[in-house]
Amino acid sequence: MPEQPPSGRRERKKAATRQKIADTALRLFLERGYDAVGIRDVAAEADVAVTTVFSHFASKEALVFERDADFERRLARAVTDRAPGAPLVPALRREMHALVRHCLADEAAPVWRMIDASPALREYEGSMRLRHAETLAAALAAEPGAPRGAVACRALARFVVDAFALAREADDPETAVDEIFRMAEAAWQAAEAGAPVRSAT
């Protein structure tokens, strides 16, 4: 395990720089609008070089979604860390309720308004969620009880992350989550019934 050696000031400084960049960027974006702020503005305001920004974040859009690795982790854990024998889909539904509430009611509202206003950010979020769906699909495929095919797992995973996007835009997000998960539950059962995963003769 050659992993912990650089444990000290170095790491702290790096993390501090990263945080400073992210905070500055978000502040500027909210103050002046995402499109009206350039990377060079962010770098200048955070007092770092442009290249430093890109050494911490892969793209301008990534500055906005700095915290969204949580989303990925929480969905996967809702599957893997649930009580033994607990049903799968309801566990995902509960987690999704929490995620939607979290991003919808919070002080996070201005951020989401900004995202909705920018096509670039919406597009970025879309492909980010797709990556999240693949992670979830992997977790589903690793489920011991009642295994479906890989395709069914990926389909359900996409359905679940789609639920997030749809609920966020719905008039009544809570109801929308429940509605979509009724569909997800049915789809998941149909995948079990219909595709015996080539193990039965």
Place this chain on the structure above:
Amino acid sequence: MPEQPPSGRRERKKAATRQKIADTALRLFLERGYDAVGIRDVAAEADVAVTTVFSHFASKEALVFERDADFERRLARAVTDRAPGAPLVPALRREMHALVRHCLADEAAPVWRMIDASPALREYEGSMRLRHAETLAAALAAEPGAPRGAVACRALARFVVDAFALAREADDPETAVDEIFRMAEAAWQAAEAGAPVRSAT
């Protein structure tokens, strides 16, 4: 109907220019690789100005997906133009089979290989399909028989376009389409049963 007036040379020339740009671009992309060809190369080879390229196509990626408005239309028509009383989901399934076959077996193979090789193109395809899903959702919502809520329509629509992406990547695309549409059928029925669309007392 203020729509047909400019029917003449003007339109033909415009269409010809557009086609020449698209053909040139696709040829260059396939010859040298998508990333190795710049917009300036395309413009020069098609003997037009760079700004002309962008007056016909919204982005570099759009040059590759020139023909994919078909996809959107065919899905929507599979819903609206089917025989009266014919079941919805099987009609979509048949159309999806045709679409997958069309893009998979054809001489279109090199194009799809190119798309799969480029993150930019994959991302672009993703958000394009999302737009297609919205069109399909609108068609579903306009269905007279057994209306579901808008959320259910959007959810099914996304499920259907996701089917395309998943089938294209699956080992056995035909079987994958069938598998996913078994799930879709179940989901659609669950949406009917569960959400009475606030018309029953």
Place this chain on the structure above:
DNA sequence: TCCAATGAGCTAACGGTTAGTGTTACGGTC
């Protein structure tokens, strides 16, 4: 103490995209 690693910086560019400004050629109208 010296070294290797690595974070951060600078300069300069590349490539997609857009404003701004003309210039033509077409199509409909008198």
Place this chain on the structure above:
DNA sequence: GACCGTAACACTAACCGTTAGCTCATTGGA
């Protein structure tokens, strides 16, 4: 058949996100 508005196209010159290539300096370990 001359006339005018429109829209396609061209050209220049940039803007902006992103990257390459290189150097500097701090840090942690030998």
